[in-house]
Amino acid sequence: MSKSQLPLQNVGGAEKRVVKKEALVKLLRWHFGYSDFRGKQLEAIQAVLSGRDCFCLMPTGGGKSICYQIPALAKPGIVLVVCPLIALMENQVMALKEKGIAAEYLSSTQTVKTKNEIYEKLESGKPSLSLLYVTPELIATSGFMAKLTKIHGKGLISLIAIDEAHCVSTWGHDFRPSYRKLSSLRNRLPGIPVLALTATAAPKVQEDVIKSLSLENPLVLKSSFNRPNIYYEVRYKDLLDNPYSDLCDYLKSYGNICAIVYCLERTACDDLAIHLSSNGISCAAYHAGLNSKVRSSVLDDWISSKTQVVVATVAFGYGIDRKDVRVVCHFNIPKSMESFYQESGRAGRDQLPSQSLLYYGVDDRKKMEFILGNAASKKSHSSSLEEGSSKKSLADFRLMIEYCEESNCRRKKILESFGEEVTASLCAKSCDSCKHPDKVSKYLEELTNTTNSRHRNWSSRICISSASDFKDAEQFSEFWNRDDEASGSEEDISDSDDIEITKHIANSSKSSERRIHDTMESLQRAEENYYKSTNNQDKQVNKVDKNSISETLRESGKQRLLNAIKQNQHRFSNLQIDFEISAEKLENECHKKYGKSGKSFYLSQMASTVRWLSTATPDELTNRLGTNANMSSEVVKPAANVSPLPISPVITTQFHRVKASGTVKFNSPVSQDAAPPPPILSFSEFVNRRKTEDNNPSSTTSKRQSGDGVSRVMEKKAKC
Numbered sequence: 001m002s003k004s005q006l007p008l009q010n011v012g013g014a015e016k017r018v019v020k021k022e023a024l025v026k027l028l029r030w031h032f033g034y035s036d037f038r039g040k041q042l043e044a045i046q047a048v049l050s051g052r053d054c055f056c057l058m059p060t061g062g063g064k065s066i067c068y069q070i071p072a073l074a075k076p077g078i079v080l081v082v083c084p085l086i087a088l089m090e091n092q093v094m095a096l097k098e099k100g101i102a103a104e105y106l107s108s109t110q111t112v113k114t115k116n117e118i119y120e121k122l123e124s125g126k127p128s129l130s131l132l133y134v135t136p137e138l139i140a141t142s143g144f145m146a147k148l149t150k151i152h153g154k155g156l157i158s159l160i161a162i163d164e165a166h167c168v169s170t171w172g173h174d175f176r177p178s179y180r181k182l183s184s185l186r187n188r189l190p191g192i193p194v195l196a197l198t199a200t201a202a203p204k205v206q207e208d209v210i211k212s213l214s215l216e217n218p219l220v221l222k223s224s225f226n227r228p229n230i231y232y233e234v235r236y237k238d239l240l241d242n243p244y245s246d247l248c249d250y251l252k253s254y255g256n257i258c259a260i261v262y263c264l265e266r267t268a269c270d271d272l273a274i275h276l277s278s279n280g281i282s283c284a285a286y287h288a289g290l291n292s293k294v295r296s297s298v299l300d301d302w303i304s305s306k307t308q309v310v311v312a313t314v315a316f317g318y319g320i321d322r323k324d325v326r327v328v329c330h331f332n333i334p335k336s337m338e339s340f341y342q343e344s345g346r347a348g349r350d351q352l353p354s355q356s357l358l359y360y361g362v363d364d365r366k367k368m369e370f371i372l373g374n375a376a377s378k379k380s381h382s383s384s385l386e387e388g389s390s391k392k393s394l395a396d397f398r399l400m401i402e403y404c405e406e407s408n409c410r411r412k413k414i415l416e417s418f419g420e421e422v423t424a425s426l427c428a429k430s431c432d433s434c435k436h437p438d439k440v441s442k443y444l445e446e447l448t449n450t451t452n453s454r455h456r457n458w459s460s461r462i463c464i465s466s467a468s469d470f471k472d473a474e475q476f477s478e479f480w481n482r483d484d485e486a487s488g489s490e491e492d493i494s495d496s497d498d499i500e501i502t503k504h505i506a507n508s509s510k511s512s513e514r515r516i517h518d519t520m521e522s523l524q525r526a527e528e529n530y531y532k533s534t535n536n537q538d539k540q541v542n543k544v545d546k547n548s549i550s551e552t553l554r555e556s557g558k559q560r561l562l563n564a565i566k567q568n569q570h571r572f573s574n575l576q577i578d579f580e581i582s583a584e585k586l587e588n589e590c591h592k593k594y595g596k597s598g599k600s601f602y603l604s605q606m607a608s609t610v611r612w613l614s615t616a617t618p619d620e621l622t623n624r625l626g627t628n629a630n631m632s633s634e635v636v637k638p639a640a641n642v643s644p645l646p647i648s649p650v651i652t653t654q655f656h657r658v659k660a661s662g663t664v665k666f667n668s669p670v671s672q673d674a675a676p677p678p679p680i681l682s683f684s685e686f687v688n689r690r691k692t693e694d695n696n697p698s699s700t701t702s703k704r705q706s707g708d709g710v711s712r713v714m715e716k717k718a719k720c
């Protein structure tokens with residue numbers, strides 16, 4: 001594989017040769033459309049490109065992914081990315097492919113055929129891949145490790161990136177036993193730099209990550225964890241007449257904004273989602289109790305703005321990159337400051353004013369204390385390591401209680417809990433305690449009085465309910481399941497969504513191959529049973545009725561596909577197709593394939609078609625409409641003057657990768673002359689401005705004109 005010609009510069013002596021900033025910025029602009037690097041991104045990229053290990057600590061939404069995605073484009077070879085969740089890998093790979101970057105992931109959810117194709121690519125000796133995403137469980141298997149060693153032997157691995165690296169540490173809030181096995185990568189793939197990335201700032205976790213991954217003299221980069229665009233607020237359930245209605249009014253007061261509401265239990269998600277929906281809020285529930293088809297459709301609808309609010313357990317979150325989440329609400333107190341920071345940090349990834357709202361209730365607090373205490377007492381019978389981590393869970397939760405029950409600055413509390421020293425003025429009245437100190441003090445006083453007067457009732461109620469309700473809560477909430485993860489399974493489904501299967505595998509004492517085989521069989525059996533039951537109409541009349549596809553559903557399906565085509569029309573602008581007829585053809589295809597199997601299969605097929613439309617090339621769309629759906633030739637006419645594929649401005653070898661994937665965007669990146677960032681508006685200013693723009697669409701004309709894009713691309717090509 002030929003080396004790229006990126007310009008190098010010497011820093012502090014001849015040995016330290018780093019890639020020049022200008023060349024990297026060009027790549028960033030070309031592939032991602034961003035005008036410059038943020039925070040410590042550049043330093044991290046330069047470090048790993050020079051062959052140095054790096055530990056990179058950046059806040060949620062800070063842009064950690066770019067730290068390994070740019071090296072993948074700057075240097076020949078594959079960047080191996082270890083990710084904790086399949087959903088996260090899928091999202092990132094899909095987004096990269098949309099940008100014409102050759103990325104793949106390997107997971108147990110893929111078909112054997114797809115996996116084999118990727119393995120063939122890897123073993124071809126000249127893989128066109130830039131990034132390969134894998135689960136930590138896959139890395140732990142001897143079969144995959146042997147493959148990696150072989151690829152490494154051919155000099156084809158350029159970097160190992162460990163995303164969400166705090167999962168390595170038992171001190172972190174999301175410990176994953178399989179992450180600990182990643183230390184073997186250092187010995188098995190010698191000479192390859194390792195980049196560990198996390199948004200978890202506890203010093204103990206940092207030390208543990210560096211040690212466990214055997215990072216050698218790493219460059220340690222730490223950014224401030226402050227999220228200045230998030231306003232923090234706590235509301236007290238015990239002082240509200242009806243917290244459900246309060247949340248409903250709160251969301252409505254901002255109009256049709258995008259939000260995530262976190263609940264502790266699955267049933268609470270369902271109830272709250274029903275309540276919000278019945279009050280006119282576009283919303284859906286998401287948790288591991290729903291089948292994967294439903295979850296996938298909820299996710300699709302939310303990402304494509306069809307639904308605005310998702311009411312979810314912690315199963316929802318990692319790697320979901322919707323930038324315009326304006327509100328993250330915790331309807332129950334989270335288990336630790338780290339979880340709270342990660343989850344609330346999903347708001348405002350576009351850096352615009354956003355809100356974190358936490359509903360604190362004394363009942364919720366007791367429930368969580370009970371759960372954590374229970375876990376601690378179970379573990380006190382196990383190893384001292386586990387016992388230590390359980391005590392830590394209780395101490396972590398204490399910080400969350402303090403966050404809610406103290407009248408001091410909330411932002412300061414968050415940052416100080418991560419060991420960051422901050423001045424009182426940093427907050428600039430962007431939390432309720434700083435903005436309305438008198439009100440917050442009054443509420444806390446009322447809370448103390450209320451809890452004191454209700455204390456006796458509570459303690460008896462809590463004791464009675466604890467035996468039954470809390471046991472149920474343990475079964476239907478998500479966060480502790482990660483601790484129960486199988487530690488040696490072949491390739492566990494790295495998704496909290498698949499807890500049942502993982503647990504089943506963990507409990508089995510069979511060989512790993514046998515376990516995989518069993519899992520595949522049980523999945524197949526479940527699918528066959530589903531088909532049998534839906535086809536057996538005599539016995540299952542009610543089920544089929546419930547599952548039937550109405551004309552209204554089909555109409556809304558067509559509309560959904562039409563919207564998806566329109567959203568992606570910049571890519572299909574060279575095709576002379578009638579969007580409505582195309583949507584109808586695609587819907588017909590879905591209905592023909594899955595109509596008989598029932599609503600959920602039909603919906604999931606629709607969802608996957610929407611996803612497909614977001615990455616399909618004009619040719620792929622033509623083929624699908626032309627052959628699969630018998631599209632008439634009048635409808636699909638490929639334009640005669642299809643523009644040639646653009647060439648990346650910096651690396652010529654990249655051209656082949658881009659061309660191979662065939663999904664180059666014709667829209668050019670943003671202007672090279674970076675405009676100064678707009679002033680940060682207050683949250684209400686921002687929402688009001690959006691409302692005005694919505695009412696006056698002519699004020700926001702589209703800037704994405706493919707003609708401009710192509711000519712700019714051609715200009716760049718000429719410069720090259």
Ligand SMILES: Nc1ncnc2c1ncn2[C@@H]1O[C@H](COP(=O)(O)OP(=O)(O)OP(=O)(O)O)[C@@H](O)[C@H]1O
Nearest residue numbers: 034036037038059060061062063064065066199349
């Ligand atoms: N230099 C940049 N300029 C503008 N936007 C950027 C830049 N780098 C990244 N982003 C955008 O910021 C958002 C957050 O990036 P990313 O998902 O990598 O964050 P993260 O640090 O991994 O967050 P999390 O901890 O939640 O996983 C993305 O939408 C990404 O495209």
Ligand SMILES: [Mg+2]
Nearest residue numbers: 064065163319
């Ligand atoms: Mg990330």
